[in-house]
Amino acid sequence: MTHVNSNRRSQPQSCTLPLPQVLLIGVGLSAAFFGLILYGPLDYPILRRYCLGHPVAIASVCLFIVGIVGLTLKWMAALQQTRLTSRGSNTLQRLIDDGNEIAAKQRPAWLVANWETQNDQLQRSWFGARIWRVLELQINRGRRNQLESDLKSLSELEADRQHDSYSLLRIIHWAMPMLGFLGTVLGISQTLSQLDTATLASQQGDAMNQLTAGLNIAFDTTAIALVLTVISMFVQFAISRLEQSILSQIDSDAADCLIPYLSADPFDAQDNLLAPVREALDGVLAGVRQLVTEQASLWSDSLFDTQRQWSEWTQERSQVVETQISHRVGQALDKHVTELSKLQEEGSRHQDLRWQQWQTTLSDQARLIQGQQKEMIRQSDSLRQLIESTSDLRKLEETIHASVQRLENVGRIEEATTCVGEAVAVLATCLERSGVIRGTPIRPRVAAKSKPIDEVKLDTEQLAQHVEQERGTIPFGMRDNKKAA
Secondary structure (H helix, E strand, C coil): CHHHHHHHHHCCCCCCCCHHHHHHHHHHHHHHHHHHHHHCCCCCHHHHHHHCCCHHHHHHHHHHHHHHHHHHHHHHHHHHHHHHHHHHHHHHHHHHHHCCCCCHHHHHHHHHHHHCCCCHHHHCCHHHHHHHHHHHHHHHHCCCCCHHHHHHHHHHHHHHHHHHCCHHHHHHHHHHHHHHHHHHHHHHHHHHHCCCHHHHHHCHHHHHHHHHHHHHHHHHHHHHHHHHHHHHHHHHHHHHHHHHHHHHHHHHHHHHHHHHHHCCCCCHHHHHHHHHHHHHHHHHHHHHHHHHHHHHHHHHHHHHHHHHHHHHHHHHHHHHHHHHHHHHHHHHHHHHHHHHHHHHHHHHHHHHHHHHHHHHHHHHHHHHHHHHHHHHHHHHHHHHHHHHHHHHHHHHHHHHHHHHHHHHHHHHHHHHHHHHHHHHHHHHHHHHHCCCCCCCCCCCCCCCCHHHHHHHHHHHHHHHHHHHHHHHCCCHHHHHHHHHC
């Protein structure tokens, strides 16, 4: 019994999906797929658009590849288990045929000993694990009157385990449509955020390209997510049916082989009295089994109808949302175009008014500049005349100075003449007093021409002052320029 338990613990669980292996292989294949699109032979525009157009699309493709990896591993395992189930069923039937002569009480132990002689791959298969579990329960219990219930409980356990093995795939199938709807929301929000009235007025083509780019992202992400989800769900349905058929084959083969061989029990005589009850219970069980089968079929049909209705509702809502968005965007664009036309007309009117004002101002400034030019020309003529008059005054000044110098020389001669005359008069007076010359002595006279000389000097000084005053009226800078000239 200890040997059976140790072997049973070493058996792998059926229909399990190794999550770390699936995730590693899925991530590696995703990176290789995107690398082939970017740098390899899969560089097609449609793949770039739907697989690399948006991070949401990339996430959807990665989830799809992970799901396909998991389904591929399950499909390969199912194919392998199909062959192992057929071989295990034949091997078990051969062992049972060889052990018909063994006593009923020793049959479980004999079957365990012979089953251990088979190869390890057959023992670790789904069929081998079922046989190990049934034999373990029979040996541990010590009585074999519950063999059918053991087979049934193990079958239900395997069915639940097979259903639980698709947990990751169910999450992926739920997440991919949600990512598609998330891409729709992001694309619509990006489209609405790019509504710029200035761009719509000046560059309507670019604005419409931006709007359509956002809508393309929205619908492309939803489309790729829904397509990949549908493909993955159909593949999952096919593989799930294959696994269910394998489990059903295991159930039928195990029951057909073990029940006739292990059902003999010393307590069977007591059970003969309960044969009618057992038959009734078998009928009830058959009815319940049929009811469960029908209920499962109804559930499958209802789930399929629900998925179909959900797909139709999703498509309908997508069309409604697309229509509403197109209508709203069209109204918003018409309103913005009308407002921009009004603003353009008002701006043109203000621009014309400003242009007229600028023309009037420029005309006034031109007239003022022309008047200033005339005034500057007149001032230039005045300055030129003043410069010419200044040169004439300088010449007059030089002439006056020369005349004054000549007058000073004449005054000196007159003074000398006066002195000589006075000396002659003094000499004559002295001669008359000495009696040399008789007559009235001559008195010395005041110089008659001294006054005219002083008056001439005064007039000359006044004229020089007048000239200096006239020179003072000329600006300092102009005087220096004249001096330099």
